[in-house]
Amino acid sequence: NVVNETMQSVKGLCDNKDIRVHLELPEELPLIMADKGRMVQVLTNLLSNACKYSPPDTDVTLQCMTRMVPDEETGDMQPMVCCCVKDSGYGISPEDQEQLFTKFFRSDDPNIRQAKGTGLGLSITKGIIELHGGEIWVDSKLGEGTSFQFSIPQA
Numbered sequence: 001n002v003v004n005e006t007m008q009s010v011k012g013l014c015d016n017k018d019i020r021v022h023l024e025l026p027e028e029l030p031l032i033m034a035d036k037g038r039m040v041q042v043l044t045n046l047l048s049n050a051c052k053y054s055p056p057d058t059d060v061t062l063q064c065m066t067r068m069v070p071d072e073e074t075g076d077m078q079p080m081v082c083c084c085v086k087d088s089g090y091g092i093s094p095e096d097q098e099q100l101f102t103k104f105f106r107s108d109d110p111n112i113r114q115a116k117g118t119g120l121g122l123s124i125t126k127g128i129i130e131l132h133g134g135e136i137w138v139d140s141k142l143g144e145g146t147s148f149q150f151s152i153p154q155a
Contacts, residue, residue: 020058053146061084
């Protein structure tokens with residue numbers, strides 16, 4: 001339901017740039033202990049960013065899966081749902097990656113600057129994920145694209 005609702009909200013943005021969104025989802029995902037509206041907000045932000053900060057006629061992938069992840073405090077294995085939004089866009093410099101989740105941060109990269117934004121989306125997204133007991137991180141290379149991944153505990 002979260003993915004379907006999110007896809008409806010980003011469809012226009014993706015279509016305007018001829019960006020193809022590929023879904024890689026298992027037949028069934030376990031339930032998570034999360035606020036549905038906030039999870040839609042998280043995925044909408046990540047998918048809309050992937051479309052905004054990618055050149056036209058490229059691909060974006062949303063992949064979800066289950067994983068066992070060690071708890072940072074106890075080391076006990078915890079079942080998580082992990083999601084990854086991957087684009088083939090401009091990429092993010094290592095220096096910008098360090099500040100990416102900071103409020104009001106906007107890169108000086110001209111490819112990034114051409115898209116409108118306040119610099120609050122990723123900070124809010126990180127807060128939502130962490131309030132749900134999850135974690136978010138980014139992997140990116142300039143000129144090759146970006147992958148935002150997050151994990152949320154299963155119910």
